[in-house]
Amino acid sequence: MVIIAAAFVLLLALGVPVVFVLGSSAVLSLVLTTNVPVAxxxxxxxxxLNSFTLMAIPFFVFAGVxxxxGGISRRIVDFASALIGWVVGSLYQVSCVAAAGLAAISGSGSADTAAISAIMQPQLRRRGYDIDFGAALIACAGSIAQVIPPSLTxxxxxxxxxxxIGALFISGILPxxxxxxxxMVISYLRARNGGAAYRETEAFTLARLGRTAWAALPAAGMPAVILGGILGGVFTPTEAASVSGFYGLLIGAFVYRDLKLSALPGLVLRTASLSSAVMLIIGTASVFSWLIANANVPQVLGGWIASVSTSQVVFLIIANILFLFVGMFLETIAAILIIVPVLLPISAQMGVDPVHFSLLVILNCAxxxxxxxxGVSLFVASSVAGRSVLDVSRKLLWPLAGLFVILIAVTFIPGISLFLPRLFGLID
Incomplete structure (x- = not known):
C-alpha cells in the first residue's frame, strides 16, 4: 500500500494526467508487491466499465453538447434575464438563475460554466461589473450542475x-x-453598494417574461422528461439519458432550428471524445479501487476513525474535510472512485443514510x-473571462463561503437531502 501511495503522489506531483497516475501506480504496486498476473x-x-447504468454517461454528454x-443555453439565459434581471446586480442574479436552469438539462458543471461565461461575460464587461467576482460567481454557480439532477457525477x-439513481437525483434538488x-443573496449584497453600474435600467415587463418563457418552454421540457420518466417508472435512468439526447436533438433542429443536421457528425465525435475521457478514468480508477480494497484500507481507516470517535457527527466532519482536501487536487470522478469505496462501509457502520452520504459527496465534489x-470550473470561468486564475481566486471567498454554509446545513440536517426521496417513496 505504501508503494501505490508513493507512486500516486509522485506522478501527480510531476503533472502526469490523472488517468495515467491511477493506472500506472496500480500496475506498479501489482508488479512489485503481489504475484497476481498483470493481465x-x-x-x-x-x-x-461493464455496467448498464454507466451507458447513461455518453447520452447525457450528448444532451449537453x-x-x-441547439441554442437552448441562450434561451434559458434570456428567460432568466427577463425573470430576475430587474434586481440590483441583475447580471450576477441572471448568471445564478441560468446556472440552475442549465444544470437541469446538461448535468455537467464545466459545460454550464463555459456556456454561462460565454454569454454573460461580455455583458458584465460592457456594464462595468467586477469581472473577477463575476467569474468566481459563475464558476460556483456552474459547479452546482453536479448537485441538481440530472448529473453525470x-x-x-x-x-x-x-x-x-432516482433517489439520488431527487435528493439533490433542494440542496x-x-x-x-x-x-444570489451574496451577489445582491455585493452589488448593493457597488454603485450605478449595478442598477438595472430595463424595467420588468410581463410581455418580455411571457415571450422568453414561451421560447424557453421546449428546453424546459428536457428535465421534465428525464425526472418524470424516472419517477413514473416509464424508463430507467440510462433510457432517460438516451431520451434526453433525442429530445434535445429534436428541439435544437426542428423547434429552434439553430442546429443544422450537417453539424451532427461533429457533435457525435465531440461527445465520443468527452465520454471516452470519462470512461477511461472510470476504468483505471476501478483497478486502483480494487487494490485499495484488497489492501484492507477501508477496514484500517474504519478502525482509526472508530478509535478517534464513534460519533456519527465526527465521522461526517472527517469525511467532509477529506473530500474537500482531495477535491483540491483530484478530478471529481477519480476522487469518487478512490475515496467512496473506502468511506462507504464506514458510513454504513455509523448509521449514515447512503443517499445522505452520497449527496454530501456530490456537494463536496462540486x-x-x-x-x-x-478547480476545473474555476479554470474554465477564468479562461473565458480572460483573467488569471489568481485574480479570480481573490474574489472567490464569499461565493465559496456561501456553498460551505449549505454544505454544513446538509451535513447536520439530513432532512434537506432526504425529504423529497421519502416524499416520492424512493427511500424509507
Whole structure:
C-alpha cells in the first residue's frame, strides 16, 4: 500500500494526467508487491466499465453538447434575464438563475460554466461589473450542475455506492436550489453598494417574461422528461439519458432550428471524445479501487476513525474535510472512485443514510471544482473571462463561503437531502 501511495503522489506531483497516475501506480504496486498476473488489470478495467447504468454517461454528454449547439443555453439565459434581471446586480442574479436552469438539462458543471461565461461575460464587461467576482460567481454557480439532477457525477456515484439513481437525483434538488439562492443573496449584497453600474435600467415587463418563457418552454421540457420518466417508472435512468439526447436533438433542429443536421457528425465525435475521457478514468480508477480494497484500507481507516470517535457527527466532519482536501487536487470522478469505496462501509457502520452520504459527496465534489489548485470550473470561468486564475481566486471567498454554509446545513440536517426521496417513496 505504501508503494501505490508513493507512486500516486509522485506522478501527480510531476503533472502526469490523472488517468495515467491511477493506472500506472496500480500496475506498479501489482508488479512489485503481489504475484497476481498483470493481465488482471485489463479484466478489472473491463469489469469497472461493464455496467448498464454507466451507458447513461455518453447520452447525457450528448444532451449537453446538443444543448449548447441547439441554442437552448441562450434561451434559458434570456428567460432568466427577463425573470430576475430587474434586481440590483441583475447580471450576477441572471448568471445564478441560468446556472440552475442549465444544470437541469446538461448535468455537467464545466459545460454550464463555459456556456454561462460565454454569454454573460461580455455583458458584465460592457456594464462595468467586477469581472473577477463575476467569474468566481459563475464558476460556483456552474459547479452546482453536479448537485441538481440530472448529473453525470450522480450517475457514477450511484453505481459506486449502489444507491438508487432516482433517489439520488431527487435528493439533490433542494440542496442545489439552496446553493443557488445563497449565491444570489451574496451577489445582491455585493452589488448593493457597488454603485450605478449595478442598477438595472430595463424595467420588468410581463410581455418580455411571457415571450422568453414561451421560447424557453421546449428546453424546459428536457428535465421534465428525464425526472418524470424516472419517477413514473416509464424508463430507467440510462433510457432517460438516451431520451434526453433525442429530445434535445429534436428541439435544437426542428423547434429552434439553430442546429443544422450537417453539424451532427461533429457533435457525435465531440461527445465520443468527452465520454471516452470519462470512461477511461472510470476504468483505471476501478483497478486502483480494487487494490485499495484488497489492501484492507477501508477496514484500517474504519478502525482509526472508530478509535478517534464513534460519533456519527465526527465521522461526517472527517469525511467532509477529506473530500474537500482531495477535491483540491483530484478530478471529481477519480476522487469518487478512490475515496467512496473506502468511506462507504464506514458510513454504513455509523448509521449514515447512503443517499445522505452520497449527496454530501456530490456537494463536496462540486465545491472541489472551484477550489484551487485543480478547480476545473474555476479554470474554465477564468479562461473565458480572460483573467488569471489568481485574480479570480481573490474574489472567490464569499461565493465559496456561501456553498460551505449549505454544505454544513446538509451535513447536520439530513432532512434537506432526504425529504423529497421519502416524499416520492424512493427511500424509507
Amino acid at each position: 488482471i488489470v485489463s479484466q478489472r478495467v473491463f469489469a469497472g 446538443i444543448m449548447d449547439a 450522480m450517475v457514477i456515484l450511484a453505481v459506486v455506492s449502489n444507491v438508487s 442545489g436550489l439552496l446553493c443557488i439562492v445563497m449565491l 465545491i472541489g471544482t472551484v477550489t484551487p489548485p485543480y
